[in-house]
Amino acid sequence: MLLSKKEISILIEIVYSIVFALIFLPYFYENQEKTLILMDGLVEKIIQIIICTVIYFAIAYSILEVAFKKKETRDERDDMINSKSYKLGYLLYEFSLFIFIGYVCSKFQNKELFNLTGNLELYNSFQLTDAGIVFIVLVLLAFISVIKSLYQFYLYRTV
Amino acid sequence: MILKNNLKEVRQKKGLTQEELGANVGVSRQTIISIERYRYKPTLELAMKLAENLNIKIEKLFYFEQE
Numbered sequence: 001m002l003l004s005k006k007e008i009s010i011l012i013e014i015v016y017s018i019v020f021a022l023i024f025l026p027y028f029y030e031n032q033e034k035t036l037i038l039m040d041g042l043v044e045k046i047i048q049i050i051i052c053t054v055i056y057f058a059i060a061y062s063i064l065e066v067a068f069k070k071k072e073t074r075d076e077r078d079d080m081i082n083s084k085s086y087k088l089g090y091l092l093y094e095f096s097l098f099i100f101i102g103y104v105c106s107k108f109q110n111k112e113l114f115n116l117t118g119n120l121e122l123y124n125s126f127q128l129t130d131a132g133i134v135f136i137v138l139v140l141l142a143f144i145s146v147i148k149s150l151y152q153f154y155l156y157r158t159v
Numbered sequence: 160m161i162l163k164n165n166l167k168e169v170r171q172k173k174g175l176t177q178e179e180l181g182a183n184v185g186v187s188r189q190t191i192i193s194i195e196r197y198r199y200k201p202t203l204e205l206a207m208k209l210a211e212n213l214n215i216k217i218e219k220l221f222y223f224e225q226e
Contacts, residue, residue, distance in 0.1 A: 004189060075186035076202055077193060156189075159198050 005068040006078065007156050012060045014149045016053070021142040024049055028135040036130050081155040089148035096140045103136070104128060160223040167195040169213050169220060184208040 003011070024045070031039045107128040114120070170180050170191075177191040184205065193199035194209075201209070210217040 073181070073185065073187045075190050076205060077186070077190040077199055080199075159193055 005064060005072050007153060008064055010149050010153045014146055016056060017142050017145045025138060028131065028138055032132040032135045033129060034131050036134065039131055077159065081152060081159060084155060085148050085152035088151050089144055092144045092147060096144065100136060161226060162200055162221060163197060163224045164194065164221045166209065166220060169215055173213055180212065183212045
């Protein structure tokens with residue numbers, strides 16, 4: 001299966017999203033019950049993410065440029081594929097935003113459970129911290145990014 | 160009705176490669192392949208550029224076929 005430069009750059013993005021999710025998301029998952037200020041090594045983790053991202057893309061695109069020296073033309077087909085895949089990404093963002101708002105609202109509503117039942121354990125299980133929100137947002141971003149890029153890749157292979 | 164084209168035949172008659180034709184009209188080789196395989200319908204602008212470049216009337220290059 002021969003891949004074009006554009007297809008490989010999409011694969012680079014997909015790999016980045018998956019690797020990012022596998023390496024960095026567990027950290028946010030483990031700390032989701034804390035608040036952001038209390039998270040151990042948050043600043044270091046953010047710096048690590050930025051450095052890793054810059055290094056990854058610099059290396060990946062440098063290799064790509066060396067392997068495909070010829071500059072590829074960007075034309076109307078690329079615009080059509082991009083608009084279709086970004087549209088899907090946008091719809092997924094919109095949909096997940098509604099789900100997310102509903103989730104947050106349900107968490108807040110469940111504070112009433114404590115008032116009604118007085119059960120502290122039950123109340124704690126429905127607590128939502130800012131770190132928890134960050135974790136959910138990052139999961140959604142990674143997931144939507146992968147879906148969008150996969151769809152873009154599929155369109156490049158079939159259109 | 161399906162939009163079809165004679166792009167491949169006309170291009171081969173003119174002795175042009177997909178790469179060359181793409182470069183002449185400012186699109187990639189993949190776009191020419193997609194048009195020839197009826198996977199992608201070009202915009203009017205690109206269709207006219209292709210017809211002009213291949214020195215053929217646009218209605219001879221692109222045509223409708225009954226399903």
